[in-house]
Amino acid sequence: MEAEGLGWLLVPLHQLVSWGASGAIVFGGVVPYIPQYRDIRRTQNADGFSTHVCLVLLVANILRILFWFGRHFESPLLWQSIIMILTMLLMLKLCTEVRVANELNIKRRSFADFDLHHFWHWSSFADYVQCVLAFTGVAGYITYLSIDSAVFVETLGFLAVLTEAMLGVPQLYRNYCHRSTEGMSLKMVLMWTSGDTFKTAYFLLNGAPLQFSVCGLLQVLVDLAILGQAYAFTHHPQKLVPHTAHPSSAKAL
Numbered sequence: 094m095e096a097e098g099l100g101w102l103l104v105p106l107h108q109l110v111s112w113g114a115s116g117a118i119v120f121g122g123v124v125p126y127i128p129q130y131r132d133i134r135r136t137q138n139a140d141g142f143s144t145h146v147c148l149v150l151l152v153a154n155i156l157r158i159l160f161w162f163g164r165h166f167e168s169p170l171l172w173q174s175i176i177m178i179l180t181m182l183l184m185l186k187l188c189t190e191v192r193v194a195n196e197l198n199i200k201r202r203s204f205a206d207f208d209l210h211h212f213w214h215w216s217s218f219a220d221y222v223q224c225v226l227a228f229t230g231v232a233g234y235i236t237y238l239s240i241d242s243a244v245f246v247e248t249l250g251f252l253a254v255l256t257e258a259m260l261g262v263p264q265l266y267r268n269y270c271h272r273s274t275e276g277m278s279l280k281m282v283l284m285w286t287s288g289d290t291f292k293t294a295y296f297l298l299n300g301a302p303l304q305f306s307v308c309g310l311l312q313v314l315v316d317l318a319i320l321g322q323a324y325a326f327t328h329h330p331q332k333l334v335p336h337t338a339h340p341s342s343a344k345a346l
Contacts, residue, residue: 115168118167118173118292119176122177124288126184133187137195139187144184145213146181147181147182147188149259150178151181152256154175154177155174155232157170157253159236160249162236162240163236163245164246164247164302166301166305182221182222186218189215189216193216202215202216204221204223204224205220205223247304253304257308257312258308258312258315259315264319265318265322268319268323268326273326279320282319283320286316289309289312296309
């Protein structure tokens with residue numbers, strides 16, 4: 094009787110927790126980029142943020158949306174991709190405007206030049222939009238032609254989450270090469286680890302496609318490896334190889 098009496102409370106409570114988890118999945122991924130955006134606007138300097146982060150996340154989330162057409166998954170994950178794409182476009186717009194304003198070289202570089210040496214380093218935000226639309230159009234057309242192939246659909250989903258999972262690898266490699274985590278924000282890495290852990294748990298508990306869970310676990314392992322580097326290089330410092338500059342993190346520190 095007591096259990097039945099509490100039923101009226103547990104059901105809405107469970108629904109509330111479910112809504113909260115879904116909201117965290119949809120918006121949680123963009124939270125780390127809010128202080129980065131505000132800092133760039135305040136300082137009018139985008140050197141500390143790698144726009145290749147935007148490239149990786151745009152590719153990963155466009156592929157994830159295309160994967161949805163072949164195999165439907167949780168709606169919050171679909172909305173997460175849409176929100177992330179919009180966020181990365183906003184970051185690109187701000188970074189491009191700030192960089193062009195501070196750039197001494199006034200020679201215009203555009204997507205239409207098809208110059209690989211200046212790929213993803215163009216002078217106008219419109220060029221980035223053209224590139225994103227071109228990639229989306231080509232990938233969308235290929236997906237349309239191959240949507241009935243289960244192998245293609247599963248491969249598409251795997252590529253989407255694998256691309257996102259590899260986002261921390263450049264930082265991991267940079268730390269290894271310099272035997273140091275100097276210039277890396279430990280708070281941000283902790284935020285990535287907690288966010289990726291929550292996301293992976295959400296995948297596992299909600300029966301998301303296997304690709305999501307596997308690559309989520311891989312992403313957590315990369316985050317933990319970076320934290321391990323931070324501990325090792327702090328408590329057991331090694332002789333540094335002379336270098337002139339510390340490249341910024343590829344995961345938007």
